[in-house]
Amino acid sequence: MDQRLSEVTTKLVQQLQLFMEESRITETELSKALQLLTEVGQHNEFQLLSDVLGISVLVDNITHGVESDGIVTDHNVLGPLYREEAPFMELPAVICREDEEGTPLYISGQVISAATGAPLANAIVDVWQANEKGYYENQDEDQPDFNLRGRMRTDEQGRYEIRTIVPGPYDIAKGGPVGRLLHALGRHDWRPAHIHFKVSCEGHVPLTTMLFVPGDPYLGSDAIGAVKHSLIMNMERHDDPEQIQERGLNKPFCTCRYDFKLKQPQSVGKPKLASEGSAL
Numbered sequence: 001m002d003q004r005l006s007e008v009t010t011k012l013v014q015q016l017q018l019f020m021e022e023s024r025i026t027e028t029e030l031s032k033a034l035q036l037l038t039e040v041g042q043h044n045e046f047q048l049l050s051d052v053l054g055i056s057v058l059v060d061n062i063t064h065g066v067e068s069d070g071i072v073t074d075h076n077v078l079g080p081l082y083r084e085e086a087p088f089m090e091l092p093a094v095i096c097r098e099d100e101e102g103t104p105l106y107i108s109g110q111v112i113s114a115a116t117g118a119p120l121a122n123a124i125v126d127v128w129q130a131n132e133k134g135y136y137e138n139q140d141e142d143q144p145d146f147n148l149r150g151r152m153r154t155d156e157q158g159r160y161e162i163r164t165i166v167p168g169p170y171d172i173a174k175g176g177p178v179g180r181l182l183h184a185l186g187r188h189d190w191r192p193a194h195i196h197f198k199v200s201c202e203g204h205v206p207l208t209t210m211l212f213v214p215g216d217p218y219l220g221s222d223a224i225g226a227v228k229h230s231l232i233m234n235m236e237r238h239d240d241p242e243q244i245q246e247r248g249l250n251k252p253f254c255t256c257r258y259d260f261k262l263k264q265p266q267s268v269g270k271p272k273l274a275s276e277g278s279a280l
């Protein structure tokens with residue numbers, strides 16, 4: 001027998017029955033709920049359902065802890081659009097096309113050991129994002145393979161640098177059963193603009209996270225509730241013609257400095273929960 005499965009199932013059913021009794025759930029409502037879950041399965045939207053119910057982010061927080069202390073960079077969900085084996089690039093890593101639509105964005109910073117503050121050379125920074133219209137390259141026939149994706153290694157001072165564009169927000173539910181549920185709840189299905197990162201270095205706990213574009217209208221109502229204050233980029237806009245020319249550009253651009261602070265196994269952060277490592 002699977003002890004853990006037995007324990008959590010018993011607890012879940014108890015809570016569920018209590019909720020149904022308190023809310024006086026009717027036969028018709030139960031029937032509708034089961035129909036919805038059936039459709040969610042048929043449309044392969046269980047991950048999406050977990051996301052919009054805030055469950056994915058909650059479990060990410062339980063698993064990795066919420067630091068919000070500035071010492072360790074906060075973790076965040078991977079999302080469904082990550083692709084392995086993005087091309088390795090020299091610094092600065094230019095992950096978009098020369099004529100990519102959107103505001104040019106330069107992100108730079110260091111990968112740092114949270115425990116010592118020491119910069120981490122040879123760390124791998126893996127980045128992926130949507131274009132200005134909110135589409136990842138694997139959702140959009142107009143973008144080349146691996147556009148707006150790339151990997152790089154930090155230099156001796158732990159530095160990385162990326163040349164990209166400011167991504168756009170995007171909607172996640174489209175017209176499926178989860179979208180209909182959100183509509184019935186009076187909720188939208190938009191995610192604020194963000195850039196995903198996986199950062200890893202030997203001797204440190206790998207970090208998966210995402211950085212958000214400041215000022216995005218959906219920052220306060222992310223459809224999956226993933227926004228953490230510590231992950232909103234400190235982005236600066238540059239309109240000065242001289243600076244624009246210096247960068248070899250013909251339009252205003254943005255810069256952002258962000259340092260990724262990795263923890264070492266069990267050296268920094270919260271103690272592991274007893275539930276971690278379960279087969280569930």
Ligand SMILES: [Fe+2]
Binds near residue numbers: 079081194196
């Ligand atoms: Fe995303």
